[in-house]
Amino acid sequence: IKKAVKARARGNDLFKLGYYGEAEKSYNQALALLPEKNDVAVVISNNRAAARLKKGQYRQCIMDCTFVIEWARMKSQNESKSTITLLEGDISIRWHDQLGKALHRKAEALEKMVRISEALQVYEELIRMDAGDMKAINGIQRCQSKEVPQPPPRPTPAKSSTTTDTNSSAFPGLDYSIFEIKQVSNNEPPPSKAVAAMRARQAELAKEESERQEKADIVNARIDTWKRGREKNIRALLSSLDTLMWPGAQWRGAPINELLEPKKVKICYMKAIAKVHPDKLPSSTTVEQRLLASGIFSVLNQAWDDFRSNNKI
CATH class of the missing domain: 1.25.40.10 (Tetratricopeptide repeat domain)
Structure with a gap:
């Protein structure tokens, strides 16, 4: 112990x-x-x-x-x-x-x-x-x-008397329309700006979550392809990072022959982490780009830990 x-x-x-x-x-x-x-x-x-x-x-x-x-x-x-x-x-x-x-x-x-x-x-x-x-x-x-509340399922509209199958009814000839509830229009005021904004935000979050689920497998496949065989080789990861970075990230990569010195590896790593850190991404970043950034951030951090340990940085 x-x-x-x-x-x-x-x-x-x-x-x-x-x-x-x-x-x-x-x-x-x-x-x-x-x-x-x-x-x-x-x-x-x-x-x-x-x-x-x-x-x-x-x-x-x-x-x-x-x-x-x-x-x-x-x-x-x-x-x-x-x-x-x-x-x-x-x-x-x-x-x-x-x-x-x-x-x-x-x-x-x-x-x-x-x-x-x-x-x-x-x-x-x-x-x-x-x-x-x-x-x-x-x-x-x-x-x-x-949280995005799920809308309740829509009720199945009742058949009117004109579409009721009287042959299958226990009471043929009965006008079922007398049991239908008529919708009464009320003069409720339109939703306030705050309510409208909340609903718009909920719709936006629902769309974002749907896109996240849709893009997750694609992004994971790209991350796996990028890191395969390079998991512990931070030089190889950094030199090939441009294959994942999106144009808005303004990433200027470095060829592997410029990453021979540990100090240059550290500088390049720090620049890369600054680009993909989840807390530093601009609000204009798309859902797919955020997923990519998260995956890159995790892979680079693990590779850097191995590199720093081996080189005593």
């Missing part, structure tokens, strides 16, 4: 410095030294979830969080919020805090994956734990603004 705790401490230091890939590797090393079902392993899995969230590895982050949440719920059933469990290696665990951290990370990962209804459920659980959790409150507000 002491070796695992030491690897975890190293991972925490790397995380604070922003070296999320290296931090994840340290957490992996720590977890390899522990049995899967272990209190310390749960805490380290929560740390790894944070690193994976920062790297854009949302599915892996959710897997870690789900494991932590289940364990923390079990542990906290008979413990108060202030209970502290002291373990070997000088680790103090507050299971209520571990649960809250894992829920926050899971909700954020779900939101990033545009799984809005699932993210909303997690944020609501956080509010039940702490009604004053402003981070969860803000998350709920974001999710509610993104």
